[in-house]
Amino acid sequence: MDAVMASAVMNFVNATLDCVKFALDAPSARAVVFGVHIGGHLFIEVFLLVVILFLLSQKSYKPPKRPLTNKEIDELCEEWVPGPLIPSLDKELLYEPPVLESAAGPHSIINGKEVVNFASANYLGLIGHPKLLESCSSALAKYGVGSCGPRGFYGTIDVHLDCETRIAKFLGTPDSILYSYGLSTMFSAIPAFSKKGDIIVADEGVHWGIQNGLHLSRSTVVYFKHNDMDSLRETLEKITSKYKRTKNLRRYIVVEAVYQNSGQIAPLDEIIKLKEKYRFRVLMDESNSLGVLGSSGRGLTEYYGVSAEKIDIITAAMGHALATEGGFCTGNARVIDHQRLSSSGYVFSASLPPYLASAAITAIDIVEENPNLITKLKSNIAMLWKGLSKIPGFTIASNPESPIVYLRLEKSTGSMKDDLNLLENIAERVLKEESVFVVTSKRSTLDKCRLPVGIRLFVSAGHSESDLLKASESLKKVAASVLGDHN
Amino acid sequence: MIAIPYLTALTTYFSYGLLFAFGQFRDFFRKIFDWCSANSLQGYAPICLGLEDFYIRRLYLRIQDCFGRPIASAPDAWFDVVERYSNDSNKTLKRTDKISRCLNLGSYNYLGFAAADEYCTPRVVGTLKKYSPSTCSTRVDGGTTALHNELEECVANFVRKPAAIVFGMGYVTNSAILPVLMGKGSLIISDSLNHNSIVNGARGSGATIRVFQHNMPSHLEEVLREQIAEGQPRTHRPWKKIMVIVEGIYSMEGELCKLPEIIAVCKKYKAYIYLDEAHSIGAVGKTGRGVCELLGVDTADVDIMMGTFTKSFGSCGGYIAGSKELIQYLKYTCPAHLYATSISPPAAQQIISSIKVILGEDGSNRGAQKLAQIRENSNFFRSELQKMGFEVLGDNDSPVMPIMLYNPAKIPAFSRECLKQNVAVVTVAFPATPLLLARARICISAAHSREDLIKALQVISRVGDLVGIKYFPAEPTKQDQGGKSVKYD
Numbered sequence: 017m018d019a020v021m022a023s024a025v026m027n028f029v030n031a032t033l034d035c036v037k038f039a040l041d042a043p044s045a046r047a048v049v050f051g052v053h054i055g056g057h058l059f060i061e062v063f064l065l066v067v068i069l070f071l072l073s074q075k076s077y078k079p080p081k082r083p084l085t086n087k088e089i090d091e092l093c094e095e096w097v098p099g100p101l102i103p104s105l106d107k108e109l110l111y112e113p114p115v116l117e118s119a120a121g122p123h124s125i126i127n128g129k130e131v132v133n134f135a136s137a138n139y140l141g142l143i144g145h146p147k148l149l150e151s152c153s154s155a156l157a158k159y160g161v162g163s164c165g166p167r168g169f170y171g172t173i174d175v176h177l178d179c180e181t182r183i184a185k186f187l188g189t190p191d192s193i194l195y196s197y198g199l200s201t202m203f204s205a206i207p208a209f210s211k212k213g214d215i216i217v218a219d220e221g222v223h224w225g226i227q228n229g230l231h232l233s234r235s236t237v238v239y240f241k242h243n244d245m246d247s248l249r250e251t252l253e254k255i256t257s258k259y260k261r262t263k264n265l266r267r268y269i270v271v272e273a274v275y276q277n278s279g280q281i282a283p284l285d286e287i288i289k290l291k292e293k294y295r296f297r298v299l300m301d302e303s304n305s306l307g308v309l310g311s312s313g314r315g316l317t318e319y320y321g322v323s324a325e326k327i328d329i330i331t332a333a334m335g336h337a338l339a340t341e342g343g344f345c346t347g348n349a350r351v352i353d354h355q356r357l358s359s360s361g362y363v364f365s366a367s368l369p370p371y372l373a374s375a376a377i378t379a380i381d382i383v384e385e386n387p388n389l390i391t392k393l394k395s396n397i398a399m400l401w402k403g404l405s406k407i408p409g410f411t412i413a414s415n416p417e418s419p420i421v422y423l424r425l426e427k428s429t430g431s432m433k434d435d436l437n438l439l440e441n442i443a444e445r446v447l448k449e450e451s452v453f454v455v456t457s458k459r460s461t462l463d464k465c466r467l468p469v470g471i472r473l474f475v476s477a478g479h480s481e482s483d484l485l486k487a488s489e490s491l492k493k494v495a496a497s498v499l500g501d502h503n
Numbered sequence: 504m505i506a507i508p509y510l511t512a513l514t515t516y517f518s519y520g521l522l523f524a525f526g527q528f529r530d531f532f533r534k535i536f537d538w539c540s541a542n543s544l545q546g547y548a549p550i551c552l553g554l555e556d557f558y559i560r561r562l563y564l565r566i567q568d569c570f571g572r573p574i575a576s577a578p579d580a581w582f583d584v585v586e587r588y589s590n591d592s593n594k595t596l597k598r599t600d601k602i603s604r605c606l607n608l609g610s611y612n613y614l615g616f617a618a619a620d621e622y623c624t625p626r627v628v629g630t631l632k633k634y635s636p637s638t639c640s641t642r643v644d645g646g647t648t649a650l651h652n653e654l655e656e657c658v659a660n661f662v663r664k665p666a667a668i669v670f671g672m673g674y675v676t677n678s679a680i681l682p683v684l685m686g687k688g689s690l691i692i693s694d695s696l697n698h699n700s701i702v703n704g705a706r707g708s709g710a711t712i713r714v715f716q717h718n719m720p721s722h723l724e725e726v727l728r729e730q731i732a733e734g735q736p737r738t739h740r741p742w743k744k745i746m747v748i749v750e751g752i753y754s755m756e757g758e759l760c761k762l763p764e765i766i767a768v769c770k771k772y773k774a775y776i777y778l779d780e781a782h783s784i785g786a787v788g789k790t791g792r793g794v795c796e797l798l799g800v801d802t803a804d805v806d807i808m809m810g811t812f813t814k815s816f817g818s819c820g821g822y823i824a825g826s827k828e829l830i831q832y833l834k835y836t837c838p839a840h841l842y843a844t845s846i847s848p849p850a851a852q853q854i855i856s857s858i859k860v861i862l863g864e865d866g867s868n869r870g871a872q873k874l875a876q877i878r879e880n881s882n883f884f885r886s887e888l889q890k891m892g893f894e895v896l897g898d899n900d901s902p903v904m905p906i907m908l909y910n911p912a913k914i915p916a917f918s919r920e921c922l923k924q925n926v927a928v929v930t931v932a933f934p935a936t937p938l939l940l941a942r943a944r945i946c947i948s949a950a951h952s953r954e955d956l957i958k959a960l961q962v963i964s965r966v967g968d969l970v971g972i973k974y975f976p977a978e979p980t981k982q983d984q985g986g987k988s989v990k991y992d
């Protein structure tokens with residue numbers, strides 16, 4: 017039986033080979049383009065023909081149906097009334113942010129008045145740093161402002177490559193990749209590595225940029241309770257048992273080092289233990305910890321004393337401590353190279369203006385040369401904490417070492433909108449009456465984060481002792497007055 | 504529609520087939536090899552999967568020296584391309600200190616604002632000193648400076664809309680605005696060749712997405728009729744709203760949008776229209792106001808006008824212009840306004856200054872000269888290429904002109920040969936175009952002089968003969984060409 021099968025197969029193979037030989041021997045086969053015999057195309061034609069015939073024979077059965085007549089469609093189109101492009105505007109939509117008339121340094125000018133600025137994530141006080149300005153001006157002179165092209169098409173300037181190397185060297189990772197905007201970093205990087213069917217376990221408090229990335233990846237996304245390791249463990253356990261059989265499923269944990277939405281710090285030691293136990297990869301956003309945490313500002317990994325290589329993908333926006341713009345992702349060479357062709361925000365967008373890349377290099381140099389900036393920031397954070405410890409009507413929701421000091425209402429009014437109005441009222445009065453610029457955590461209607469809103473203070477190494485005292489005193493005063501009225 | 508010659512299609516398929524087969528062959532041995540050596544990543548699925556990864560490793564890496572060439576100067580008409588070498592058959596490329604000065608036919612420097620400019624540069628440097636490179640804050644918090652408000656006013660005035668809002672990146676502009684405006688129960692009808700940022704924005708919005716054939720108003724009408732009659736899938740409820748998204752100039756095709764026809768269809772069926780002018784704003788139109796001006800469309804007929812500053816203005820960022828109410832609403836809800844760092848002040852100043860130059864508000868007529876120059880340059884270059892027998896896509900007046908290559912072997916050949924003769928061109932392959940339709944893309948700038956263009960044409964013609972991409976017969980005689988080109992001078 018086997019022998020018969022084998023000989024049948026042999027016959028078939030021989031026949032095919034004959035066919036191919038015939039095709040290649042055909043007179044046209046002598047045409048040569050770039051050393052390739054194009055005569056082989058006959059073989060492909062035959063193949064295509066077979067495929068087409070096969071497809072034609074697969075005609076499916078369609079039940080007879082009566083399509084709408086043109087007249088009916090005309091009527092339907094006539095009748096259709098579109099909704100408005102945007103909903104009608106409420107009064108509260110008319111919020112106008114304060115307009116700065118100077119750089120957004122620790123002291124800025126608003127309405128002709130000098131105010132203490134707690135609204136800029138200028139953690140190390142690098143805004144206006146002479147070295148930064150100098151490197152920007154020389155880059156502007158050499159390269160102009162914009163790069164006029166995506167990275168693939170002559171938008172790669174040598175400073176981009178230098179900047180990528182510098183970041184990798186600073187963080188001790190093999191390689192890194194620059195994005196032209198902080199917000200696009202995560203929402204391009206996540207879909208590059210996670211596709212339909214893959215699993216992502218994410219913190220419920222993540223930033224919108226990450227939420228959007230999770231959505232765009234079309235992966236299965238499971239949220240765990242904000243910064244709650246028990247909840248993370250349970251979720252991982254559940255998922256591991258649910259998908260035990262499925263191989264080749266990529267699994268990720270997505271966290272932020274310092275959460276923009278709460279000022280909490282992620283317990284990285286726990287996360288690494290869990291990740292290794294359940295074999296998940298970790299994506300971590302270091303936007304608010306780079307240049308802040310760890311003794312030399314290398315971020316959360318340094319803070320916990322783990323090597324950056326344990327985290328598979330690290331991203332960060334450079335619009336915070338580094339006082340420039342753009343973002344980067346860092347990791348091993350494979351992770352980085354893959355993004356250079358597969359990450360939509362990298363491939364399909366003009367590259368970072370070279371002067372901003374040059375500023376990033378200089379900012380990292382400054383951080384490395386001046387560890388005292390980080391010490392100063394730490395003592396400033398501690399001091400603000402002390403000053404705000406007895407603020408009436410508020411609790412401090414952030415971690416004592418986070419550069420974002422997050423004040424949350426002790427007693428919520430019950431609706432996020434009313435809470436925000438109340439907080440906005442406080443922030444406005446603090447600015448107007450006390451010349452201290454603080455901001456509330458505003459939420460877009462698209463944001464899925466449901467953590468309580470609050471007042472956010474971005475502490476900077478550039479703040480002086482008196483600035484910090486002034487901030488805490490005036491916040492206390494206004495809070496007492498507003499919340500007193502309120503109660 | 505691009506009609507691929509029969510023979511070309513077959514050889515192209517054949518080439519890809521060969522590359523594919525070789526790639527699979529190598530992967531097969533790699534697998535055996537990996538299986539023998541101990542695997543340290545047990546329990547993890549590979550981080551890069553499937554065909555996409557295969558494409559990168561086995562096809563793209565072979566020709567990666569044609570992409571991402573680093574440059575060491577401003578992307579002006581001539582620029583310094585850094586030479587690279589590879590010791591591991593193109594897997595990694597290392598920079599050398601050597602540079603070659605090349606004619607730049609690749610950057611989107613339509614009006615020549617990429618280089619230092621006598622009006623813009625001093626103002627940009629002044630702004631840098633005053634505002635520093637970044638505000639480190641979002642627009643709704645502490646990132647709105649007087650400059651940002653001035654920029655928004657200036658842009659609204661330039662594009663002739665009541666109000667505008669700006670963002671620090673064009674990509675984010677599209678991908679963060681669409682989710683705000685559209686959602687479940689609404690329908691987005693998108694041109695089949697729209698930019699990836701629009702595709703991502705549409706996906707992020709959760710709206711239903713339908714595609715109409717590239718730049719075909721008749722097909723758009725068909726889709727609209729069908730969709731309005733059918734309503735939402737399954738429930739057949741009427742759509743909440745419908746938005747049609749088109750681009751002004753398609754960056755991979757060089758084609759102008761058939762805007763008047765498309766607007767007529769949209770009006771008839773009450774659909775909103777979203778126009779992405781990334782490549783057209785500043786580059787076309789009598790006063791640089793984009794396709795609306797070029798095609799005689801009233802901007803009031805376009806509900807949402809979007810554009811980017813990375814091209815004609817030589818800066819970064821993007822804008823949305825529309826009614827006052829629309830912009831006010833976006834300022835309250837758009838995540839890119841609420842959560843992203845505001846646009847860098849020097850970049851904002853560059854946009855303001857370049858718009859002033861374009862409009863002649865700097866007190867010179869350099870803007871008008873630039874606009875005349877880019878139009879003249881583009882039309883001259885396009886007609887010469889066509890005369891030589893290249894298959895050039897796109898419309899007259901468009902500064903973008905793709906030259907079809909098709910065959911994967913011709914991509915590196917064309918790119919490397921041109922670079923050898925100091926002309927830097929962009930070749931575009933798979934992720935940005937369909938697999939079969941590889942092309943080279945020329946972007947003309949107002950900064951190019953007539954001598955530059957003639958040199959470029961000579962080189963491209965020579966390389967075109969060598970590589971065999973003159974798919975059409977050349978038009979007769981050199982003298983004739985000379986005679987005709989005189990007219991352009």
Ligand SMILES: Cc1ncc(COP(=O)(O)O)c(C=O)c1O
Pocket residue numbers: 197198199200202223225226272276301303304333334335336341342343842843844845
């Ligand atoms: C986690 C995270 N990702 C992205 C961003 C956005 O970065 P950028 O403000 O530089 O656009 C931020 C900051 O606002 C952030 O906190």
Ligand SMILES: Cc1ncc(COP(=O)(O)O)c(C=O)c1O
Pocket residue numbers: 364365366367672673674675677698700750754779780781782811812813819820821
């Ligand atoms: C049509 C279109 N929209 C948006 C963009 C993105 O703009 P940017 O490069 O500023 O991110 C591009 C860029 O290539 C584009 O061609």
